[in-house]
Amino acid sequence: MWAMLIHYRGEDYQGPRDAKSIVDYLLSTQPSNVRFVKADSSKAKSKKSSGIDDFLATKNATLPKALLFTDKATTTPLYKALSVEFGDDRMLLGEVKKSEKEVLNMFDIQTFPTLLVISPEAGLVEYDGKLKYDALYAFLDSHSLPKQNRKTEHPKEGPKEGPKAAPPKGKYFFAWTSYIKFIRAVLVQEIESVGVLNHHRATINVIALVTEDEKAETMEILNSLNQRHGALFRFGWMAENKASSIIDKLDLVRDFPTLFIIHPGKKLYRPYIGAWDKSSISKWLEHISTGKIQTWPYQGELSVSDKQWRDEL
Structure with missing residues (x-):
């Protein structure tokens, strides 16, 4: 009887025969596909853990993801x-x-537990229902990919047809760049x-410093760069x-507009030095992403203020 209870693991239960011990053992050996998501991918030491960027990139944009934010020590x-x-x-x-x-x-x-679904179709959706299996299953099922029919069928021989047209792009067809931009709500943000800066602590930020007179031209450049590089940069x-x-703090030039990552x-940071045009900045960002241009370290925390500066005469 006891062997049958844990037959899925192919081993006999050798512990105490009381209900609590059996339940505890079964829970400790319960199968799980949950990934433990971390901000820093270097801290993902096992196959069951990954950095947030790697987690979102799994199977590109076709696979919906769910994230449970929890204050519990173990997975339920x-x-x-x-x-x-x-x-x-x-x-x-x-x-x-x-x-x-x-x-x-x-x-x-802000609160725990919080369950989010990230899908190409619906974007970012927060679950607000009861923490019961049926309700949770229905919510996740409504945003998941359809079940695959694993039965292999062998159709009868018939007249050969010409090459079939490519299937239309379905609701889950998204380029990865569009998907990740959508997930992070990538807009050119002030x-x-x-708080706004720290909201994207796990991301490479490209920030332009501008005066009011240069804002319109700079926004045009940033919007264009965002369309091309928004998958990698904020x-x-x-x-x-x-x-x-x-x-x-970063020893940036006071010649506006200026830009830094x-x-x-x-x-880590790096100031941009070069021509103020889309092509030049785009090439610089490509060099940053490939490591051809290295970033520099800085210490301490950054602050944003309303303090005016002026040149000394």
């Missing part, structure tokens, strides 16, 4: 069961611990506070009167 049996039910071919289920502050900031998570702009402390989470 309910979430494990759902991960097995949907497998890795219908929806990928991930879990983010409360300690992963950078990922929490990316999605503006960096008006430290684009933003900052009024020069709010950037005084950042200019001083920064990764707040890794405390």
